[in-house]
Amino acid sequence: MSTPEPLRVLILGPLRDQLGCASASVAFPENGTQAAFWKALGEKFPVELPKHLRLARENEFLPADATLHPGDELALIPPVSGG
Amino acid sequence: MTVDILLQREPIVLKTDVPPEAGAVVRFEGRVRADEQGRTIRALVYEAYQPMAERQIEKILRELGAKHPCLSVRVRHRLGEVPVGDAAIVIETLASHRSEAFALTAAFMDRLKQDVPIWKMKALDA
Numbered sequence: 001m002s003t004p005e006p007l008r009v010l011i012l013g014p015l016r017d018q019l020g021c022a023s024a025s026v027a028f029p030e031n032g033t034q035a036a037f038w039k040a041l042g043e044k045f046p047v048e049l050p051k052h053l054r055l056a057r058e059n060e061f062l063p064a065d066a067t068l069h070p071g072d073e074l075a076l077i078p079p080v081s082g083g
Numbered sequence: 084m085t086v087d088i089l090l091q092r093e094p095i096v097l098k099t100d101v102p103p104e105a106g107a108v109v110r111f112e113g114r115v116r117a118d119e120q121g122r123t124i125r126a127l128v129y130e131a132y133q134p135m136a137e138r139q140i141e142k143i144l145r146e147l148g149a150k151h152p153c154l155s156v157r158v159r160h161r162l163g164e165v166p167v168g169d170a171a172i173v174i175e176t177l178a179s180h181r182s183e184a185f186a187l188t189a190a191f192m193d194r195l196k197q198d199v200p201i202w203k204m205k206a207l208d209a
Contacts (some may be wrong), residue, residue: 010132011199012132012202013130013132013200013202013204014202014204017204045163045191054136055148056200059134059138059139060135060137060138061198070104075132075135077132077135077200078202080196080197080198080200080201080202081196081201081202082131082136082160082171082172082195082196082199082200082201082202082203083160083171083172083192083195083196083201083205
């Protein structure tokens with residue numbers, strides 16, 4: 001069976017400075033679950049990530065139960081502070 | 084309800100032709116304060132994930148407009164370096180009556196601060 005296409009993750013706002021990169025490729029998590037994604041992300045960036053990070057796809061926040069798809073482009077949204 | 088959104092690097096200038104059906108014009112300006120967590124600063128630097136920020140602002144306004152019917156809303160948010168005293172955000176809401184305009188404007192600011200991907204990236208010392 002071929003390996004699923006990895007996820008491309010945009011790293012935004014203050015998180016970009018913290019992690020030192022604007023994007024990352026993350027291996028497609030098991031069953032496309034967000035729980036598996038967060039685990040994979042923590043392994044890729046073994047630092048203390050901010051609490052309350054959110055994931056977005058196609059300019060919309062992902063509901064907690066949404067499944068990820070191979071090759072998805074995701075945005076990693078740290079807590080916002082506009083206005 | 085018409086919606087007009089712009090994220091911009093230039094100072095915000097909003098001039099409005101108020102239509103005769105508008106009985107209320109509510110304008111909120113969020114300005115950069117000189118004091119940022121005990122430090123005296125000269126500017127804040129803002130950054131947005133622009134396509135998503137614009138999409139979310141429009142979505143929030145549509146949602147709030149269904150609850151608080153208004154005639155129009157214009158939103159401007161600065162990006163990049165915004166000096167102390169300048170408006171980082173301006174919202175101008177026109178409605179037939181004041182209650183809807185106040186309610187939409189206040190609720191929008193609350194939602195912006197929760198759900199719109201715009202960040203204060205740093206404060207520049209005075």
